Every structure is written in structure tokens, then in C-alpha cells.
Amino acid sequence: MNSQIHDVTQRIIERSQKTRAAYLDKINTARRQGPHRGALSCGNLAHGFAACNSSDKSDLRSMTKANIAIVSAYNDMLSAHQPYEHYPQIVKDAVQAVGSVAQFAGGVPAMCDGVTQGNPGMDLSLMSRDVIAMSTAVALSHNMFDGALMMGICDKIVPGLLLGALSFGHLPTVFVPAGPMPSGLPNKEKARVRQAYAEGKVGREELLEAESQSYHSAGTCTFYGTANSNQLVVEMMGLHLPGSSFVNPGTPLRDALTRAAAVQATRLTDLGDNYTPIGQIVDAKAVVNGLVALLATGGSTNHTMHLVAVARAAGYIVNWDDFSELSNATPLLTRIYPNGSADINHFTAAGGMSLLFKTLLDAGLLHNDVKTICGDGLDRYTKEPMLRDGELVWQDGPKASLDTDVLATVDKPFKPDGGLSVLEGNLGRAVMKTSALRAPECHIKAPAVVFEDQFELDEAFKSGALNKDCIVVVRFQGPAAIGMPELHRLTPPLGVLQDRGYKVALVTDGRMSGASGKVPAAIHVTPEALKGGLLAKVENGDMIEINTRTGALTLHVDDAELAQRAAKNSDIALHQIGMGREMFAGMRSTLTGAEQGACSLFVGQEQ
Structure with a gap:
């Protein structure tokens, strides 16, 4: 072992x-x-098998x-x-x-x-x-x-x-x-069409056709x-x-x-x-x-x-x-x-x-x-x-891989590690999937561009405001804030910026899709912005550093200045009403942090 x-x-x-x-x-x-079939009252048991056929009723009555x-x-x-x-x-x-x-x-x-x-x-x-x-x-x-x-x-x-x-x-x-x-349309081709759509090079019909050939x-x-x-x-x-x-x-x-x-x-x-x-x-x-x-x-x-x-x-x-x-x-x-x-x-x-x-x-x-x-x-x-x-x-089963481009050996793996990095610093703790990155490690230090809502990024991308080295911060996306939605829609525009030669990364207290990975993304940042996380104090232009070799997730702003800053308050109410979301207010309030499973089921139980 x-x-x-x-x-x-x-x-x-x-x-x-x-x-x-x-x-x-x-x-x-x-x-x-239990089970309590033998202890159920006759009325209870009769309810339990009332709709069964006669053979099943007989079997359930026998208790054997x-x-x-x-x-x-x-x-x-x-x-x-x-x-x-x-x-x-x-x-x-x-x-x-x-x-x-x-x-x-x-x-x-x-x-x-x-x-x-x-x-x-x-x-x-x-x-x-x-x-x-x-x-x-x-x-x-x-x-x-x-x-x-x-x-x-x-x-x-x-x-x-x-x-x-x-x-x-x-x-x-x-x-x-x-x-x-x-298998349908190859995933690489699907991703290409998605990115082309984000750049305005193809229209909705072409995109829908590609998606339909993929999910078919x-x-x-x-x-x-x-x-x-x-x-x-x-x-x-x-x-x-x-x-x-x-x-x-x-x-x-x-x-x-x-x-x-x-x-x-x-x-x-x-x-x-x-x-x-x-x-x-x-x-x-x-x-x-x-x-x-x-x-x-x-x-x-x-x-x-x-x-x-x-x-x-x-x-x-x-x-x-x-x-x-x-x-x-x-x-x-x-x-x-x-x-x-x-x-x-x-x-x-x-x-x-x-x-x-x-x-x-x-x-x-x-x-x-x-x-x-x-x-x-x-x-x-x-x-x-x-x-x-x-x-x-x-x-x-097979004793050796039939396609070593898909399934490798321990002696000659695609990477020596599993491609999951845990980052930690004054911004909190986060995880990053590095297995799909172009380089085995990620080290980027760049100014922050801050968004309170994932949908704000589209306009900034289309206007050209993101055509630079930057670390995009999307905050107030955590479990307690709005239920931690996936932010996979950010992948195509950030991928375009990456392909244009800019050094870009994402830092968020939200999630990315299980299908993401091309763009460096420090995700699940905890504590989340709504719960006192330093993400709530980040401002446009602040230098942020991500380094998977050292495990650092650092906001390069003096402690004295940070102490003077007020935490940003986001208008998250728009994400808590409509589409049934108002019914989940109680659950949102009890969700644990991401590292504790973002779970509401163990409230009051010893950890």
C-alpha cells in the first residue's frame, strides 16, 4: 500500500x-x-401493500x-x-x-x-x-x-x-x-464552437446545432x-x-x-x-x-x-x-x-x-x-x-491500455500527480483543478477585476475591458449568499482572453462546472464573501497572486489598508427571489462552508 x-x-x-x-x-x-413490517399494525401493513398483487401481498405478509x-x-x-x-x-x-x-x-x-x-x-x-x-x-x-x-x-x-x-x-x-x-460531436469541436460564439464569429443557430450534435x-x-x-x-x-x-x-x-x-x-x-x-x-x-x-x-x-x-x-x-x-x-x-x-x-x-x-x-x-x-x-x-x-x-479485463493517449500507466502517467491543488493565503482557502491546464503548474500575479455578479462579466468582455492580464474576481456566489451556482458560462470568454495571449485566472467563492479546467480557477473560496471572507474587500486593481507550486492565494494589499476598508455589500436579494428560490432561504442560512461540504444536513451535530 x-x-x-x-x-x-x-x-x-x-x-x-x-x-x-x-x-x-x-x-x-x-x-x-427494523424493518418493522412484523411490528406494524394490521392497518399500517395493509396500507403498505394495498396496491401489490396477490403474490407480493402474500410474500410481504409472511415476513420471510x-x-x-x-x-x-x-x-x-x-x-x-x-x-x-x-x-x-x-x-x-x-x-x-x-x-x-x-x-x-x-x-x-x-x-x-x-x-x-x-x-x-x-x-x-x-x-x-x-x-x-x-x-x-x-x-x-x-x-x-x-x-x-x-x-x-x-x-x-x-x-x-x-x-x-x-x-x-x-x-x-x-x-x-x-x-x-x-459519442456525438467531439468535445473539442463543441468547445471550439462555444468559444467562437463568445467571440461573435458564429451565431446562435450554429451554436445550437453543435450542442445538439453533442447532446443527442x-x-x-x-x-x-x-x-x-x-x-x-x-x-x-x-x-x-x-x-x-x-x-x-x-x-x-x-x-x-x-x-x-x-x-x-x-x-x-x-x-x-x-x-x-x-x-x-x-x-x-x-x-x-x-x-x-x-x-x-x-x-x-x-x-x-x-x-x-x-x-x-x-x-x-x-x-x-x-x-x-x-x-x-x-x-x-x-x-x-x-x-x-x-x-x-x-x-x-x-x-x-x-x-x-x-x-x-x-x-x-x-x-x-x-x-x-x-x-x-x-x-x-x-x-x-x-x-x-x-x-x-x-x-x-484488458491487462494493458488499448489507447495510451486516453488511459496511461503508473510508470508513464500524464502527470505525476492528480492535478488538484489546495490554495491558502489571506484570501482564504480554495481549490484549483490543474489537470486540464496547459502547464503543469500555475503562477500568475495580476491586477484584480472585480464583479459582484457573473452576468456583469459579459459586458466587460464585449467592451474589451478585459483585454489585459488580469485575475477576475467573482464574489458573493457562495453557499450562504445565493446557493453557490456553477459559473461555467464564464469559461468561453475567459478562454478567448487566454487564447489572445493574456494571462488570466478566476478567483471565486462560487463553483465551476465539472467540465471546466482550461482557465486557472481558484474556486470554492472559503470563507465566502458574505461570511466575512476577505474577498469582500478586494478592489479593482489590487494585485492578486496565485501559485500552485507554493499553494499561495494572496491579496497583495497592506494589512493596515485592508483594516481601513469596508467590506463590500452585494445586492444578492435579486438571486434569492423568483424561480422558487425564496423557499430555500432557511436552507441557505444553514449551509456550511465549501470545505465542510456546503451541507445543511448536519446542523447541530458534532464535527
């Missing part, structure tokens, strides 16, 4: 002794108390058959989630065939950042994660279930489902993916943003069937994997001798495995919040220093857009998850002494699924 990864894991375990012990006590108590909860984020506006429309019946049939029952326990909301990007609805995006977690808890609260299946893929949805499932950590839980859409069918978007990062991390944590993350929807193999996932959930319940609850699977080693895989593949920076919150839901305290040290120990092994030109289907063709598992295991970069939904250890995950005479089987 890599000594640095081992040490980080031990440090997480030691600092989390009290919180993990409290979590295990909670789920052990829940195990002893497993009842598997289906929790789904289906809607047919999200291309990634549209395939879930037919999954419940597939699952019910598969579970019934092995003598158990599956009930659709509840649906959770599922919004698409791709639709809301740059619009008012994006202000609800991050907070939707906690709503999904609570919705999952409501779905499972009937206490009718022996296990659960979670159906979700995209940005806040899988983290929300994980948070909710871990609150019912005594239940065995299997995550069921739906797979990416086939059912399935997950094929770039390596948060959605596909979710799938990779969940499989690395042992919550997917091996090799199931990136099988295209609507294929016989995809349906076979869905049926197999349903059957596997019935094998893990407390009714048999293979009881494996999710709260035992998601331990410190599983969390670190997920982090290592994220860093080895240049995954989404959103997980610097999501995985912190997920770990906390399982009783572990993880911080950005852990991310930084793991990044230093983990070589960058993939080039998937935006960290290259390939998409997730190309990654699968190059060797995919089975080879990634094998590579990381062989190098001692993963903990192999873990539990998964398939048993102990990760060796099963070095195999890949296939259909043989109509039967689902797993065979040994």
Missing part, C-alpha cells in the same frame, strides 16, 4: 473516531429495530421474503435519467423471479445543470443535493424495506442519494447506473464532468456491480446488469447470512479509494464538497488537506475531456474501469481490504461484464 495514501487514511480514521462510532451505533440500533425499495431520480428531461422510465418493472420482475418483492418507494427531484447553467434555476442546483437526500429519507421512512436500489446519475443526484442512503446505513443498498449516450440521445453526457465522476467514484467505492458504470443505455448488456443489480440487493439483506449494509461498505478506506480514483482520472472539483459531505454522512471527517496529499500521491492516468479530447466511451474502449482498478491496485494506490456489494476486496472489479449465449458473465 502506498505509504502516503495509508497515512491519510489513518489520519481520517483517527480524527473521526467519535463521529464514526456514533454513526455505527445509530445504524446498529436501526438494524435491531425480502422487500427491496426502489428510489429513482427518473425524469425524461434529463437525457441521463430518461432510461430509468422502464427500470422499476425490470427490477420488480427480476426480484420476483428470485422469490422477493420490490416496491417503488419514492422519486427524488433531478435537475440538469446543463439546462439551468447561467439561469436563475442554477441557484437551486447545489441545494437540490440536500433536498434529494431528504427525499430519499422520506422514501425509506416507511420502514417496510430490507434493502434498497438507488437510481441516479447526474451532478447533485448521486451525492444526494448517497447522503440519504447513508442515513439508512443499516440497509443494504445497490446503486444502479443507466450509462452514457453514444438518451444517456449521460459523454464528457468527464460531475455525472461521470459520480459513476466512477461509486463503482470504486463498491456500490455498483463491476463494470456497470459506462455501458450504454438501451443495450441487452445494460438491461442484464440492471436485472443483476436487483437480484444482488436481495442477497445482501439481514434475512440471509450475507448481510452487507451500505454503512459498513462506506468506511474510511472506501472513501479514500473514491478520492484516489477521482484524482487519478482528473475528475470533477464538485467532489471536493460532495465527498466531504458523503464522508460526514458515514461518520468521517475529511478536509481539503486530505485531497491535496492524496493528489500528490496519485498519478494522473486518464485524458478525458476537459482533460483531453477523448470522451467516456473512448475511456471504456481503452480499457475502462476494469483496467483502471487493476492499474491502481497493482500500484498499491487502492485499499483492497474493503467490503463491496459483491463481497470482500476489489479483485472482482478487475473483470468486465459481457453477455455469453444471453447470460451475464464477467471475464478478465
